[in-house]
Amino acid sequence: MPRKRRRRSGGGSRRKFLLVLGSAATVIGLGGENIATGAFSSVNAQRTGNFSVASADNAMVGVVGQGTVKKNSREPMVKFENNRPAALDITVSLDTCSDGTLYDNDGESGCSVTFNVMSGNEQYVDIDAAVTGTIPYSVSISGSNFSLDTSGSVDAESGNVKGVVRIKKPTKDNEFSARRNKDEWETKVFVEDNDGDGDLDRIELEVTEGESGGTVVASKTITLGGTFDYKNNKETIQPDDSKYNVAKGQLYTLTVTAYDADGNFSTATVQDTA
Known part of the structure; x- marks a missing residue:
């Protein structure tokens, strides 16, 4: 059964992104399909068709960062949204395995998690950070006539976890x-x-x-x-x-x-x- 999500409060802002071109948030269309951009540091996207700019509201593939996380506590790190007509295979990997442990809604955990998101669905990836500071990770997304490789990061801070x-x-x-x-x-x-x-x-x-x-x-x-x-x-x-x-x-x-x-x-x- 999918893990029930909780609302986050505090200073971490929600940001939709997949690609970064400089520091400006934009949307790139791959043929007739769009990808929301914003906070990732690099990208390599492939699909037959011409690139075009579109509104972020029309993005067919989205990623929503969940803001700052606490060290030694399982917290939502990123949410993937599949608005395409076909399923997506997604892999999220920490650049340095000792930085923490990743979890997906399907029960998989480790330095890297791989999962499938059906059309119209969404999936969260959590992190139990073992360090404080900026934790970099990479994302690989693939589907029918579509692929995307990009990278991002999440900030982890010390904080009190009840009972520790x-x-x-x-x-x-x-x-x-x-x-x-x-x-x-x-x-x-x-x-x-x-x-x-x-x-x-x-x-x-x-x-x-x-x-x-x-x-x-x-x-x-x-x-x-x-x-x-x-x-x-x-x-x-x-x-x-x-x-x-x-x-x-x-x-x-x-x-x-x-x-x-x-x-x-x-x-x-x-x-x-x-």
Whole structure:
């Protein structure tokens, strides 16, 4: 069953394209059939007939870029539209396989995917980007008396993917304590990398007076530099000011934020009254 598509929001704009001539978007007709152009960097199209300019609304073959994608998250990369009277065979390939994994609606995945789009239908190709920055790829389209080879790119950025970084402790108030006798705070910390690449980067601990957002009285960064998990049942946090005294009856809030190298993070908040 075809994968249900979702609407994208945010800054990535939708652009119809197949060919690029300089920087101007145009439409080239191959005989009586037109191809929408716009954001691809090179092209080699073949069909018997004369080339002519036409309106983009009349394009018989279209590609709709889906905008910026997030690293380590399967996102729509490009949509193919077949408005021709015959089926099209389409192959999309990453220039560098280590840049990520491609997926089509038919369940195929890998560095390259090949699929068939019937007349009047459309097909998406998703990407799970493994890097950030510009990811180049190539496209080859063929059909009855028609062929097209072109190339394009998609921009991938770091972003938070829910569940990739998991804070298992502290999640309960009794896992954090304000220790008046030692003027310090103690907590249990247990963080896991949940996507299997072992790239936990750091854990930041911040203690505030009152609710979260109050005056910061203590902070600590645990540098990990790439690991699958971190566990300490007696993590101590010293005041930023060595003269600070943990006050009786004062509510303290601990905010724990854990990050991985891909920009994913998770946050937990617990409280204790001294």
